[in-house]
Amino acid sequence: MKAFLPALGLAAALMSGPARAGDQLAGEPYIHDPSTITFSDGAYYTFGTGKGGLVSKDGWTWHRGGERPGGGVAPDVIKIGDRYYVAYAVGGGGMNGGHASNVRIMWTHSLDPASPDFGYHDVGTVASSDGTEDCDAIDPAFLYVKGHWWLSYGTYFGYIRMVELDPATGQRLAGNTPVNIAIDLEATALMYRDGWYYLLGTQGTCCDGPNSTYNIRVGRSRDPLGPYVDNFGVPMLKGGGKLVWGAHGRGYGAGHFGLVDLGDGVQKFSFHYESDMDRSGRSVLAIQPLLWNDGWPVGSENLRPGTYEIQSERGGALELAVDAPRLPFDWRRSGFMAPDGPVAHLPDQTLAENQASWPAGPIAVDMGAYMVRPHQHWTITPVDGAGGYFGTPYVKITVAGTDRALATTAQGEITTVPAFTGAPDQLWRLDQLTDGTYRIVPRAMPAEVTPLALTAVGRSTVRLARFNPDSAAARWTVHLP
Amino acid sequence: MTILPSRLAGALAATTFAIGIAQGAHAQPIADLSPYFTPATNAVATPDEDGFIRRWLVLEPIAKPNRTNQGFTRDYVRNALATALPDGLDRTLPRDGQTIHQNGAALQWHALDASLFDVKLFNVAQSLGKPTYGVIFWVTTVINADHDIADAHLAVGSNSASIWWFNGVETSGLYGDRRMVMDDVVSPRVTLRKGRNVLRGAVINGPGLSDFCVRFVDDAGVPIKALTITAR
Numbered sequence: 001m002k003a004f005l006p007a008l009g010l011a012a013a014l015m016s017g018p019a020r021a022g023d024q025l026a027g028e029p030y031i032h033d034p035s036t037i038t039f040s041d042g043a044y045y046t047f048g049t050g051k052g053g054l055v056s057k058d059g060w061t062w063h064r065g066g067e068r069p070g071g072g073v074a075p076d077v078i079k080i081g082d083r084y085y086v087a088y089a090v091g092g093g094g095m096n097g098g099h100a101s102n103v104r105i106m107w108t109h110s111l112d113p114a115s116p117d118f119g120y121h122d123v124g125t126v127a128s129s130d131g132t133e134d135c136d137a138i139d140p141a142f143l144y145v146k147g148h149w150w151l152s153y154g155t156y157f158g159y160i161r162m163v164e165l166d167p168a169t170g171q172r173l174a175g176n177t178p179v180n181i182a183i184d185l186e187a188t189a190l191m192y193r194d195g196w197y198y199l200l201g202t203q204g205t206c207c208d209g210p211n212s213t214y215n216i217r218v219g220r221s222r223d224p225l226g227p228y229v230d231n232f233g234v235p236m237l238k239g240g241g242k243l244v245w246g247a248h249g250r251g252y253g254a255g256h257f258g259l260v261d262l263g264d265g266v267q268k269f270s271f272h273y274e275s276d277m278d279r280s281g282r283s284v285l286a287i288q289p290l291l292w293n294d295g296w297p298v299g300s301e302n303l304r305p306g307t308y309e310i311q312s313e314r315g316g317a318l319e320l321a322v323d324a325p326r327l328p329f330d331w332r333r334s335g336f337m338a339p340d341g342p343v344a345h346l347p348d349q350t351l352a353e354n355q356a357s358w359p360a361g362p363i364a365v366d367m368g369a370y371m372v373r374p375h376q377h378w379t380i381t382p383v384d385g386a387g388g389y390f391g392t393p394y395v396k397i398t399v400a401g402t403d404r405a406l407a408t409t410a411q412g413e414i415t416t417v418p419a420f421t422g423a424p425d426q427l428w429r430l431d432q433l434t435d436g437t438y439r440i441v442p443r444a445m446p447a448e449v450t451p452l453a454l455t456a457v458g459r460s461t462v463r464l465a466r467f468n469p470d471s472a473a474a475r476w477t478v479h480l481p
Numbered sequence: 482m483t484i485l486p487s488r489l490a491g492a493l494a495a496t497t498f499a500i501g502i503a504q505g506a507h508a509q510p511i512a513d514l515s516p517y518f519t520p521a522t523n524a525v526a527t528p529d530e531d532g533f534i535r536r537w538l539v540l541e542p543i544a545k546p547n548r549t550n551q552g553f554t555r556d557y558v559r560n561a562l563a564t565a566l567p568d569g570l571d572r573t574l575p576r577d578g579q580t581i582h583q584n585g586a587a588l589q590w591h592a593l594d595a596s597l598f599d600v601k602l603f604n605v606a607q608s609l610g611k612p613t614y615g616v617i618f619w620v621t622t623v624i625n626a627d628h629d630i631a632d633a634h635l636a637v638g639s640n641s642a643s644i645w646w647f648n649g650v651e652t653s654g655l656y657g658d659r660r661m662v663m664d665d666v667v668s669p670r671v672t673l674r675k676g677r678n679v680l681r682g683a684v685i686n687g688p689g690l691s692d693f694c695v696r697f698v699d700d701a702g703v704p705i706k707a708l709t710i711t712a713r
Contacts, residue, residue, distance in 0.1 A: 156660065158690060184661060205551060208549075213657075238599075238638075
């Protein structure tokens with residue numbers, strides 16, 4: 001099933017045209033080199049090159065906010081204990097020289113400038129480059145695993161290096177020396193999963209708007225100090241790197257990966273597009289689903305608007321609970337037809353034919369064997385102004401060709417209503433899970449963790465239930481009819 | 482032992498600038514060429530364990546200002562390199578220590594053995610006090626085969642653009658703002674002839690590092706290592 005999804009994505013893309021980069025997020029998501037999105041005091045923060053950053057309550061609408069003193073380029077943020085540590089680089093990054101730089105660290109108890117716990121404390125410099133050596137100490141990235149705190153840094157000028165920090169102080173671990181782990185990357189990031197360390201970085205050309213060729217690559221290693229290799233076995237010290245994400249739709253030049261782990265098997269990645277062609281070519285924050293395939297992270301995209309068959313992993317297609325009429329069929333004219341008999345094109349059942357048996361009011365939904373019937377086809381459409389959650393918009397799910405919308409009842413059951421009104425109980429969110437399937441979450445009953453989700457509680461019965469990441473009951477795939 | 486021009490010899494003999502950064506297999510002192518190159522010797526050189534060719538004659542950089550690497554189109558690179566081709570390089574092999582005059586500048590050829598798989602041209606220029614950005618580097622080497630090896634492919638990675646000629650025939654071109662990736666561009670089939678084969682390349686860059694890596698692979702991508710390299 002996983003192998004089928006990318007092909008569907010392509011097909012959907014061909015049907016609906018290129019996605020707008022800015023369709024994902026609302027507000028003013030203008031940033032370059034976004035740091036790992038970090039939750040503090042009821043809001044999410046990301047900081048970029050230069051001063052300040054972006055703040056959001058829901059991961060969808062972003063506004064200017066947050067304070068990050070020190071300036072410099074490409075910070076990263078991590079919370080360890082009750083401290084938010086911020087790494088940033090001062091100096092370096094020069095196109096024609098100017099590669100002397102320092103990676104500095106500071107910490108605060110809160111990222112919210114209005115909090116009494118807000119206030120940065122300087123730790124000092126943890127890595128440097130002198131401007132001549134084959135390294136430029138910018139673009140720091142954190143990883144904290146098993147009590148060890150790692151920091152990668154570097155850019156296109158020579159080597160990417162790794163150092164280890166002291167979790168108690170934020171300073172370099174005593175006696176630690178940098179290790180070269182890659183060449184010719186920018187904006188590195190680190191992840192750990194199932195015993196693998198992942199080094200992500202950006203290759204290509206930065207900072208040239210719609211001509212930027214930035215693209216995000218990854219290699220992995222069992223050891224945090226490498227060797228990191230890509231899926232072809234090419235070491236990242238020899239330029240290797242498996243593609244994770246690049247230019248897409250109306251977004252050109254993808255760079256500076258950041259993991260957004262929402263729990264429950266939902267992961268996203270944040271990054272910036274060098275140029276959002278629907279926002280004057282400005283550099284914007286983007287957040288998209290992150291999948292895992294055979295131990296490798298794979299960038300994905302939100303489900304594109306369109307009409308789909310929605311299949312439960314339990315083996316039933318979501319459908320209106322109606323008695324769909326039979327299609328006319330003459331066994332004598334098909335099953336017993338001579339091989340050289342006439343061949344005719346038989347029409348699918350029309351919506352009008354199928355709709356004849358529908359009651360006027362709310363209609364329940366259930367699941368059944370998919371039979372290419374109109375009551376089994378659903379049109380998924382983002383709703384302007386309805387918002388979203390971490391890059392995923394709220395959508396309406398209507399029976400194709402009608403305004404009949406999937407909805408929740410006041411009692412927490414699932415139904416369809418004759419006409420979509422935009423009410424919260426008619427809005428849904430399709431979170432793509434790391435295995436490529438989707439969970440379908442109602443807008444009316446939000447929860448950040450283990451939300452209610454459309455769940456196959458029986459082979460033919462669908463109901464809202466708390467999402468269980470260990471079960472396939474609330475995992476759905478979508479297929480073009 | 483090849484006699485090195487004094488400045489390069491000085492760079493290769495430079496003492497390590499101790500900053501506590503270098504460690505392990507990738508140690509690299511500052512402003513010191515010795516981690517990356519040693520002078521080419523008379524000893525037989527072979528491709529390394531991955532097939533990369535490490536012995537090269539390197540010409541000091543020719544200044545060619547390029548404000549950005551985004552302009553390295555096929556036409557631009559081809560014209561720039563054609564204009565900067567040293568007289569006779571397409572017909573004869575230079576000698577280590579030989580000085581030529583190009584665009585009014587006196588430039589020397591250096592026979593070097595790279596210590597790593599990649600040939601760090603930027604560091605060569607840096608150690609000589611030569612321009613490091615907006616430059617063209619010419620390199621050449623001689624690859625010897627005991628017998629004809631058909632169906633070979635020249636596999637090149639370069640930062641940034643480059644063109645490569647094998648036995649006088651243009652074989653590979655790498656264009657645009659490239660970073661060095663091993664086996665980035667793999668040529669159509671060529672035959673490594675029994676005896677001497679001359680490989681010549683030119684790397685052009687604007688901002689950023691200049692380097693390249695070269696090896697020959699077979700149809701299956703397996704490196705061809707039964708070769709010797711003489712660079713003379």
